[in-house]
Amino acid sequence: MLSRLGQLLGPSGIEKALSDPHARRPPRPCGLTVHPGRGCPNACLYCYVPDVLGTGPTEPEPTPLSGLEMAYALLANPYFVPGRMGTFLAMGAVCDPLHPLLVSKTLGIMRAVAAHLGNPIQFSTKMPIDASLAKEMPKDISISPLITIVTIEGARELEPKAPPPWERLEAIRELRKAGLKPMLFLRPLIPGLVELELEDLLSEARSAGAVGVVVGSLRVSRAILARLARLGLDRPIRSRLRGPVGDSLVVVPCPDLKAKAIRLAREKGLVAFKAACCANAFCAQVPCTGLCWLRGFCTNCPNQCTKKLPEVVEADVLEALKATFGLRPLSAQVGEARLTVVLRRSARARKVIRVARKVLEVATRRAVVFKWA
Ligand code: SF4
Numbered sequence: 001m002l003s004r005l006g007q008l009l010g011p012s013g014i015e016k017a018l019s020d021p022h023a024r025r026p027p028r029p030c031g032l033t034v035h036p037g038r039g040c041p042n043a044c045l046y047c048y049v050p051d052v053l054g055t056g057p058t059e060p061e062p063t064p065l066s067g068l069e070m071a072y073a074l075l076a077n078p079y080f081v082p083g084r085m086g087t088f089l090a091m092g093a094v095c096d097p098l099h100p101l102l103v104s105k106t107l108g109i110m111r112a113v114a115a116h117l118g119n120p121i122q123f124s125t126k127m128p129i130d131a132s133l134a135k136e137m138p139k140d141i142s143i144s145p146l147i148t149i150v151t152i153e154g155a156r157e158l159e160p161k162a163p164p165p166w167e168r169l170e171a172i173r174e175l176r177k178a179g180l181k182p183m184l185f186l187r188p189l190i191p192g193l194v195e196l197e198l199e200d201l202l203s204e205a206r207s208a209g210a211v212g213v214v215v216g217s218l219r220v221s222r223a224i225l226a227r228l229a230r231l232g233l234d235r236p237i238r239s240r241l242r243g244p245v246g247d248s249l250v251v252v253p254c255p256d257l258k259a260k261a262i263r264l265a266r267e268k269g270l271v272a273f274k275a276a277c278c279a280n281a282f283c284a285q286v287p288c289t290g291l292c293w294l295r296g297f298c299t300n301c302p303n304q305c306t307k308k309l310p311e312v313v314e315a316d317v318l319e320a321l322k323a324t325f326g327l328r329p330l331s332a333q334v335g336e337a338r339l340t341v342v343l344r345r346s347a348r349a350r351k352v353i354r355v356a357r358k359v360l361e362v363a364t365r366r367a368v369v370f371k372w373a
């Protein structure tokens with residue numbers, strides 16, 4: 001696949017793709033993050049992007065890569081498994097992928113992934129989506145749209161420059177009309193605010209055509225807490241934290257809010273997810289690459305991952321580890337949920353084991369355990 005794509009790109013395109021961080025970065029729990037750009041001007045008070053990028057709210061800088069170059073970079077990434085059953089791709093970690101400065105990049109990446117890789121793609125956004133934009137999204141791969149709405153009443157203060165929630169509900173409507181399965185992205189759940197709005201948020205999303213909802217926790221740093229304090233929202237958050245907050249991001253535990261949101265969502269006919277990768281899996285109708293059914297994030301959605309696990313035989317595991325990583329395992333034992341590989345200690349094995357574990361985990365959809373002989 002690399003050599004086929006390389007022929008389309010030429011030497012300078014290959015060099016550009018290989019020097020990009022997308023050719024190296026390890027996956028996050030939601031999948032491999034793809035950045036059509038970096039930065040966002042919307043200045044949501046709870047946003048962690050400024051913490052991650054070390055900047056304030058800023059116009060996004062588009063990636064220098066074309067769609068095809070991005071596809072090549074992903075394919076060259078040692079963690080990446082191509083195909084519909086391969087690595088999940090997630091756009092929206094450090095930008096809004098449908099920001100006007102990024103939308104053509106994002107569509108170009110989606111088209112290149114559709115034409116050459118086939119991996120399921122997820123994006124999260126607060127941007128308006130009209131009928132023509134919804135139709136421009138490729139139909140020959142699985143796309144999982146997450147539309148972020150965390151408050152209706154407090155949107156003007158909390159998300160001062162983002163499009164208003166009613167425009168995002170309209171986006172849900174258009175995506176559904178275009179045949180996609182939009183989900184309400186109810187992340188972050190903001191304690192002290194979301195309790196008052198849960199019913200309305202879920203009802204509005206459902207009426208607009210959302211298929212499901214993904215709930216997720218708030219992460220705060222000292223700077224984020226200070227911004228939320230302007231609206232008096234710091235107190236309910238601090239009451240859930242064990243200690244003081246510094247410059248690093250910490251998760252605000254909210255199992256009660258998640259449980260309530262999931263219960264209400266189901267009552268309203270929405271499919272509820274505790275993890276974004278599960279929504280991606282549901283849309284693509286493949287088992288979740290995060291193995292959420294093993295890791296406590298499964299909400300028993302209709303995707304029924306455990307009934308879709310690929311058949312795996314020991315000989316294929318041994319062959320794959322040899323061909324891909326130059327390893328010569330002594331044995332591989334394939335179970336329902338777990339794959340145990342026995343290896344001799346070597347410098348090579350120690351060097352590649354982390355990548356090999358992740359790749360095997362996605363390819364076999366089993367928890368991978370390496371044991372030394
Ligand atoms: S829209 Fe998203 S990325 Fe942009 S400021 Fe708001 S939370 Fe951050």
Ligand code: SF4
Nearest residue numbers: 278293298299301305
């Ligand atoms: S069945 Fe469970 S693990 Fe699989 S996608 Fe649904 S919620 Fe996630």
